[in-house]
Amino acid sequence: MGEWYKRRGIPHRRGYMLYGEPGCGKSSFATALAGELGLNLLASASLDDDSLQEFLRKMPKGSILLLEDIDAAFIQRTKNVGQSHSKNKVTFSGLLNALDGAVAFEGSLVLMTTNHRELLDPALTRPGRVDMAIYVGLARRDQVRRLFAYFYHPWEAQKNERDDSEDDKKNDNNGKGRLAELDELARRFAELVPEERLSMASLQGFLLRHKLDPQAAIDNVERFVEAEQERIKNEKAARRKNKKAADDNDNDNDDQNDEAKVDENKEEEGEKEVKIAEAKVGEVKENEVAADQLEGIVSASATSA
Numbered sequence: 001m002g003e004w005y006k007r008r009g010i011p012h013r014r015g016y017m018l019y020g021e022p023g024c025g026k027s028s029f030a031t032a033l034a035g036e037l038g039l040n041l042l043a044s045a046s047l048d049d050d051s052l053q054e055f056l057r058k059m060p061k062g063s064i065l066l067l068e069d070i071d072a073a074f075i076q077r078t079k080n081v082g083q084s085h086s087k088n089k090v091t092f093s094g095l096l097n098a099l100d101g102a103v104a105f106e107g108s109l110v111l112m113t114t115n116h117r118e119l120l121d122p123a124l125t126r127p128g129r130v131d132m133a134i135y136v137g138l139a140r141r142d143q144v145r146r147l148f149a150y151f152y153h154p155w156e157a158q159k160n161e162r163d164d165s166e167d168d169k170k171n172d173n174n175g176k177g178r179l180a181e182l183d184e185l186a187r188r189f190a191e192l193v194p195e196e197r198l199s200m201a202s203l204q205g206f207l208l209r210h211k212l213d214p215q216a217a218i219d220n221v222e223r224f225v226e227a228e229q230e231r232i233k234n235e236k237a238a239r240r241k242n243k244k245a246a247d248d249n250d251n252d253n254d255d256q257n258d259e260a261k262v263d264e265n266k267e268e269e270g271e272k273e274v275k276i277a278e279a280k281v282g283e284v285k286e287n288e289v290a291a292d293q294l295e296g297i298v299s300a301s302a303t304s305a
Contacts (some may be wrong), residue, residue, distance in 0.1 A: 002107055011106065013107065013109070014132075015099070015109075015110045015111075015112070015128075015129050015132075016111050016112070016130070016134060017070075017112050017113075017130045017132070017133040018030070018112070018113045018134050018136050019114050019115070019116075019134070019135060019136070020136040020138075021115065021137070021138055022199065022201075023199030023200065023202055024137060024138060024139075024199050024201070025136055026068075026113040027066070029136060030066050033111075037064075039062055039063055039108075039109070040062070041063070041064045041066055042059055042063050043065070043066040043067075043068065047089070047090050048089040048094075049089075049090055049091055052094060052095070053094075053097075053098055053101070061106065061108060063108045064108065064109045064110075064111055065109070065111070066111050067113070068112075068113045069114060069115065070112040070124070071114045071116045071117075071119045071120055092121065095124070096124065099129050100128075100129070138197060138198060138199055139196065139197075139198055139199065139200050139203055140195060144189065144203060145186045145189070145190035147204065148186040148190065148214070148217070149182055149183065149186040151204075151207050151211070152182060152185070152186075152214045153179075153182060182214075185214050185215070189214075189217060189221060192221045193225060197229060198225065198229075
């Protein structure tokens, strides 16, 4: 396959962007993909322009390079440079140069993840750097059902009093009956979780609290959903507030810069007016000197006559 690309002068590499809300499995997908394809998964939490270039040069062929949280991980070329808390010191131009390198990750894949695709510079997401953008969204109902079924299979929960019935004892001795019961519990659980409102990570965290009791998970999931949605609502409100404060601060800085520029222009205009006035004064003095000289010449001529 590499020869096909080579004959046509096309770089043998692919770039993919995984985007979506936090906790939806973007990084987990990268790990699973590497395992499924039998490829190395490479990532680094501390890079600069030079080390990134070196990192790519030494990357084994047939690897996956994972660049997580690409919207925040690198020094932006925008005015919000100081907002990144990443250990990476890669500049935006350094990142683009690395991705465009002549031998950069030939025969390999680059996976970028982001929670905020809308913040990315178009120069980064253009074809050739990002060949395909894939949305990794919040949990759908079928995903919730399958997560529950996978989580409690094999069923490790201890049977409690409410399960202690003749039918349940038969199910204990009948694998098919046990699976049918688990499928029914999974269906009931999924119906209590609203479609595409929660992340898979949050649901997994909830199920871990009831890892030995699937019925308890069903009994408590509605309260969890309400609390989680309230948390998400508050976080979004806080982000909007912070963004507005940052925008207002930027606007204030812009206004201050504009005022400073106006003052600077006024000062320059004042200096020009002073120079013009001085020039006029000098011109008047020169005219006065010339007039005195002319008067002296006239007087001298009259005396001679």
